[in-house]
Amino acid sequence: xxxxxxxxxxxxxxxxxxxxxxxxxxxxxxxxxxxxxxxxxxxxxxxxxxxxxxxxxxxxxxxxxxxxxxxxxxxxxxxxxxxxxxxxxxxxxxxxxxxxxxxxxxxxxxxxxxxxxxxxxxxxxxxxxxxxxxxxxxxxxxxxxxxxxxxxxxxxxxxxxxxxxxxxxxxxxxxxxxxxxxxxxxxxxxxxxxxxxxxxxxxxxxxxxxxxxxxxxxxxxxxxxxxxxxxxxxxxxxxxxxxxxxxxxxxxxxxxxx
Amino acid sequence: xxxxxxxxxxxxxxxxxxxxxxxxxxxxxxxxxxxxxxxxxxxxxxxxxxxxxxxxxxxxxxxxxxxxxxxxxxxxxxxxxxxxxxxxxxxxxxxxxxxxxxxxxxxxxxxxxxxxxxxxxxxxxxxxxxxxxxxxxxxxxxxxxxxxxxxxxxxxxxxxxxxxxxxxxxxxxxxxxxxxxxxxxxxxxxxxxxxxxxxxxxxxxxxxxxxxxxxxxxxxxxxxxxxxxxxxxxxxxxxxxxxxxxxxxxxxxxxxxx
Numbered sequence: 001x002x003x004x005x006x007x008x009x010x011x012x013x014x015x016x017x018x019x020x021x022x023x024x025x026x027x028x029x030x031x032x033x034x035x036x037x038x039x040x041x042x043x044x045x046x047x048x049x050x051x052x053x054x055x056x057x058x059x060x061x062x063x064x065x066x067x068x069x070x071x072x073x074x075x076x077x078x079x080x081x082x083x084x085x086x087x088x089x090x091x092x093x094x095x096x097x098x099x100x101x102x103x104x105x106x107x108x109x110x111x112x113x114x115x116x117x118x119x120x121x122x123x124x125x126x127x128x129x130x131x132x133x134x135x136x137x138x139x140x141x142x143x144x145x146x147x148x149x150x151x152x153x154x155x156x157x158x159x160x161x162x163x164x165x166x167x168x169x170x171x172x173x174x175x176x177x178x179x180x181x182x183x184x185x186x187x188x189x190x191x192x193x194x195x196x197x198x199x200x201x202x203x204x205x206x207x208x209x210x211x212x213x214x215x216x217x218x219x220x221x222x223x224x225x226x227x228x229x230x231x232x233x234x235x236x237x238x239x240x241x242x243x244x245x246x247x248x249x250x251x252x253x254x255x256x257x258x
Numbered sequence: 259x260x261x262x263x264x265x266x267x268x269x270x271x272x273x274x275x276x277x278x279x280x281x282x283x284x285x286x287x288x289x290x291x292x293x294x295x296x297x298x299x300x301x302x303x304x305x306x307x308x309x310x311x312x313x314x315x316x317x318x319x320x321x322x323x324x325x326x327x328x329x330x331x332x333x334x335x336x337x338x339x340x341x342x343x344x345x346x347x348x349x350x351x352x353x354x355x356x357x358x359x360x361x362x363x364x365x366x367x368x369x370x371x372x373x374x375x376x377x378x379x380x381x382x383x384x385x386x387x388x389x390x391x392x393x394x395x396x397x398x399x400x401x402x403x404x405x406x407x408x409x410x411x412x413x414x415x416x417x418x419x420x421x422x423x424x425x426x427x428x429x430x431x432x433x434x435x436x437x438x439x440x441x442x443x444x445x446x447x448x449x450x451x452x453x454x455x456x457x458x459x460x461x462x463x464x465x466x467x468x469x470x471x472x473x474x475x476x477x478x479x480x481x482x483x484x485x486x487x488x489x490x491x492x493x494x495x496x497x498x499x500x501x502x503x504x505x506x507x508x509x510x511x512x513x514x515x516x
Contacts, residue, residue, distance in 0.1 A: 041310065043309050043310070044306060044307035044308070044309040045304075045306045046303075046304035046305040046306045046307075046334075046374065047304040047305075047368050047369055048302060048303045048304045048306040048332075048369070048371075049302035049304075049369050049468060050302070050468060051301050051302040051468055052299065052301070054457070054465040054466060054467050055454070055465065055466040055467075055468065056463075056464075056465055056466070057464070057466065074306075076304075076369075077468075080450075080453050080454070080468070081454070081466065084452075084453050084454050085454065085456075085466075107381055107499075109501070110305050110377060110381070110499060111305055111306070111307050111334075113306075116304065119368060123365055123368070123449050124449065155514045155516075159510070159513045159514060161506060161510060162506055162509075164503075165503045165506050181516070182516045183516065184507050184510060184511040184514075184516070185507075186500070186502040186504065186507060187500050187501065187502045189500070191381050191382065192338075194342075195338050195341075195342050196313070196338070196339070196342050196343065198343075199312070205314075206314075206315070207312040207313065207314055208312060208313040208314070208315065208339065208343075209312050209313075210307060210308060210309055210313065210335070210338070236510075237502055237507070238502065238503045238506040238507050238510060239501045239502060239503065240501050240502075240503040240506075241365075241368060241501075242444070242445050242447070243367065243445065243497045243498050243499075243501050244444040244445045244495055244496065244497060244498070245422075245423045245496045245497065245498040246444065248419060248420055248423050248496040248498075249442050249443075249444060249495070249496050251420075252417070252419060252442060252494075252496060253442040255417045256413045256417060256442070258413075258439070258440045258441065258442070
């Protein structure tokens with residue numbers, strides 16, 4: 001009999017989000033699941049770590065094939081905590097993060113706590129994958145992600161990404177039958193604009209809420225992840241943790257002649 | 259007469275850190291400086307954004323050629339706040355972040371708030387540079403960084419990095435005369451190990467401090483930034499904000515045959 005896989009599940013929407021429940025359900029078919037996820041929503045946390053204040057780790061559930069912990073830190077903290085405190089004898093076979101409530105395509109990848117956790121897993125040399133659905137609704141329907149996610153993970157287990165690379169998989173918020181296909185793609189160019197809403201507090205001082213609109217910087221590029229997503233494709237982008245621009249290194253190195 | 263440059267200065271150690279004072283001094287020779295930096299230390303914040311709670315922006319100083327603001331958010335928030343609220347008529351010519359108290363070479367680049375701010379500047383299409391000194395001391399001596407930093411910035415203004423790329427410049431914590439040279443390099447492989455110190459609170463519950471030791475995963479590679487730094491070189495790494503691994507995209511795309 002095959003050895004059961006050991007799986008670490010995390011996210012950035014918090015341990016009680018519907019998306020991580022869906023991901024846990026999906027992953028239990030692949031092996032024994034350990035969930036370590038933030039107590040609270042940690043969207044936009046990127047690969048941030050908690051330095052200067054202590055962390056807590058609380059067991060919420062322990063049953064055959066499933067243990068669930070909440071951690072007071074960021075998504076990347078959750079992965080570090082799991083690796084150092086729970087997976088001390090044997091590393092997980094895979095780390096999956098999500099299913100995020102909201103797209104992590106284009107520039108969202110830079111800010112995403114979901115992908116910050118996947119990056120952290122990659123630092124540990126563990127195959128790591130982030131799943132996101134392009135709907136911010138707390139009640140979003142994750143059934144298509146679960147269905148196709150299993151197909152994608154079977155491909156992944158057979159032929160994983162190389163070390164140093166994690167996958168960022170984004171699903172359109174449409175029913176399974178309306179999904180046009182699954183496509184490898186690249187991180188599209190975009191940025192947020194009009195980012196703050198300014199208000200005045202009861203004492204007469206200004207404060208700012210981060211809001212913003214997404215501005216598509218390459219609307220014509222059909223291979224960009226956010227454009228594929230918009231056209232109801234599932235997008236898969238391999239991201240590097242070594243973010244050196246090697247061609248720019250060569251170019252500047254010869255130009256500057258230091 | 260040449261138009262005066264407009265310069266945005268930020269950091270992750272907080273507006274009162276010695277390092278940002280040194281960077282402000284250095285940058286005033288290049289133009290008019292606006293400082294927007296976190297109220298508090300924000301080390302390890304990566305490109306994190308503040309979502310779900312409001313931000314404050316407080317003017318601390320305004321004189322000829324220098325205005326200083328503190329922001330309640332992360333380093334990336336500071337850049338967004340500056341771009342949206344202060345540089346509304348004309349974008350800055352350059353965004354510089356630091357001088358960080360501590361190295362941001364190797365895997366530290368992933369977690370660095372200093373570089374999170376530089377990444378954010380790059381998203382806005384502004385030439386962006388992070389400066390760090392390999393000393394965590396609050397009283398670190400930044401004089402060599404200021405001296406060589408000006409040499410490097412003159413090169414940079416003459417021949418900047420291409421759009422989508424920021425520079426991560428790390429200085430060894432040695433006197434100017436002991437610096438061996440300035441070298442372009444790549445982000446070295448490394449990770450933190452033994453990351454938590456477990457303690458018990460007065461009520462009998464465990465908590466964890468993030469600590470850790472740096473583990474060098476490529477001690478032999480003389481072109482890796484952390485190894486150059488160790489040998490008293492100043493290291494310059496160009497980092498991308500598009501972190502797609504294009505060769506892995508091609509490889510997986512043909513292997514998986516979706």
